[in-house]
Amino acid sequence: MLQIRNLRLMTNVLLADRIEFDLHKGRIYGLSAPNGSGKSTLLRTIAGVRNEKIGHAKLIEKDQKLSAKEVKKLIYYFESSTWFNPALSGWDYLQLVCGLWKSDKKYIKEAIDYWQMDSFIHTPIKKYSLGMKQKVLLSLYMVANADYWLLDEPTIGLDRASIKRFEELLAIKKAEGKAILFSAHESEEFFSICDQQFRLELGIFKLLDAEVSA
Numbered sequence: 173m174l175q176i177r178n179l180r181l182m183t184n185v186l187l188a189d190r191i192e193f194d195l196h197k198g199r200i201y202g203l204s205a206p207n208g209s210g211k212s213t214l215l216r217t218i219a220g221v222r223n224e225k226i227g228h229a230k231l232i233e234k235d236q237k238l239s240a241k242e243v244k245k246l247i248y249y250f251e252s253s254t255w256f257n258p259a260l261s262g263w264d265y266l267q268l269v270c271g272l273w274k275s276d277k278k279y280i281k282e283a284i285d286y287w288q289m290d291s292f293i294h295t296p297i298k299k300y301s302l303g304m305k306q307k308v309l310l311s312l313y314m315v316a317n318a319d320y321w322l323l324d325e326p327t328i329g330l331d332r333a334s335i336k337r338f339e340e341l342l343a344i345k346k347a348e349g350k351a352i353l354f355s356a357h358e359s360e361e362f363f364s365i366c367d368q369q370f371r372l373e374l375g376i377f378k379l380l381d382a383e384v385s386a
Contacts, residue, residue, distance in 0.1 A: 179227030302329030
């Protein structure tokens with residue numbers, strides 16, 4: 173379980189305070205939030221990319237808090253395609269993540285096949301469309317095979333057919349026992365796949381509905 177307690181999000185201003193929720197394996201969670209509300213800051217904090225002085229986000233397995241090293245292997249977060257080095261290829265990133273997360277190389281082929289990336293995966297990312305970049309980004313989650321997925325607006329640049337594939341992927345990974353938290357704008361249709369939805373706006377974090385039992 174990934175536990176968030178009494179978390180305050182502070183940059184040059186206070187974004188939100190007293191954020192509390194849990195992420196359980198085998199569940200999909202959606203975070204609806206307008207731009208500038210702090211959703212990316214929240215995801216970065218949960219992922220350990222940044223720290224906050226008040227509150228915490230910690231992983232608990234079998235009633236034991238895990239070490240920072242253990243946590244890094246169990247969580248995967250890649251904020252956006254702007255993080256890519258344009259001189260590298262999608263293949264380079266798939267290989268890199270596979271090595272860092274010590275996952276099975278079979279996931280590389282599975283990801284390439286799932287997103288039909290054979291035609292461009294070895295091409296430098298600077299030549300990719302936004303949709304191509306996003307498919308590589310989502311493939312990194314598949315290759316890392318971490319237990320907890322944190323995704324920030326994961327459907328950016330995807331066409332309708334690819335969004336459908338993404339929804340199908342989330343259902344597959346939920347069945348495999350992954351805990352998935354994604355952020356999106358409130359108008360996004362695919363919040364319907366969530367077991368639980370949160371809302372972050374005007375400094376207030378709230379639960380929108382009760383969690384659905386498996």
